[in-house]
Amino acid sequence: MSIRHGLLALLQRGPSHGYQLRAEFDAATGATWPLNVGQVYSTLDRLERDGLVVQDGAPDADGRIAYRLTDAGRAEVSGWFGSPVSPKGAPRDELAIKLALAVTTPGVDVLAVVQTQRTATMTGLQQLTRLKARAGDGAEDLAWSLVLDSLVFRAEAESRWLDHCEARVARAATRRPAPGPATAATEAPAVERSRR
Template sequence: MSIRHGLLALLDQGPRYGYQLRAEFEARTGATWPLNVGQVYTTLGRLERDGLVVPAGEDEEGHQFYAVTDEGRAELRNWFDTPVSRTNPPRDELAIKLAMAVTVPGVDVPAVVQSQRRHSIKALQDYTRLKGRALAGESAPQAGRQEGSDLAWLLVLDQLIFQAEAEVRWLDHCETRLAQHAEARAKQPAPPQAPGAAGPLPGEGPAPARAGRRGFRA
């Protein structure tokens, strides 16, 4: 998630201070990726260091405003024009968990998959309900709402729904692959026994019992 460019996009519409930026960022994304004020001001400090924003005065309450520079606008336009790279995908905790689970003895991998599927399906249902409410709100816009904020929230919800649907399909695929792997292993011939591990040869009697310090052991 690019907080940096998200803040630049907000500042492109006019000077704002930290709390305003946090509130508008969360309003436009439905608080899907909540920010704390510390993150906002840390990012603003880096943007100022890089010459992308500058301080733009204070209000009567002492709020420090920031404004975007020409370099900041150029950075923002470049961000909008450049596709999001998939060459270095972000770490996915679920994929890492399953990759580890299949290599660690004693883990019930099918149970891990089933548990995650239940969670993902519930998330999908929740997102779908939120989308229904958002669509109802879009048909009756509220006074004071930022122009386009309902559409922005719907786009985020659509992405979350598609992502949850894809995750459920992937988990179904994982379950099928696990079953195929288990079936293939069951069909493999048993490994040969090590020398000396076989029982007595035909015609030979059982091995004699050995005497221990406290009597005989079978």
């Protein structure tokens, strides 16, 4: 998630200061990806440096400064909403990396790694399902409901992918030659090649 674009989108509603932006972001996402105020203000500083926002008047009684979008900021938000999210911009998939390394690291019980993750994924899916059952149907809950839907679909997809990984690892294990004398180990690849 681009904090930069998220804040710009919120500022499209009207001028706000950092604390308001953080509260609106948390309300829209159900605090799924909580922001701290430091992140918000450092991002606002960069947005101001880049000419996408400007300060809107003097600080309030608490010393907070509101920001508003510039024309360039509005164009940036419009471009963001009008373009697809690229998988290149997504964070690395730590689980895929973990399983790839587990498969290639001697002594790692890959099936145990898969099972540990499956348990955590299913627990998370159950929690999301409970949250979804409590979410309202009103327009004010639509943003949070859409975020919940996304998280549920991702957890379900991860569960299916883990099933797939488990099956592939089990199949690969049955194809590995049994450890034995050196002659048996050298003959096994030749036998496998002749089957292909």
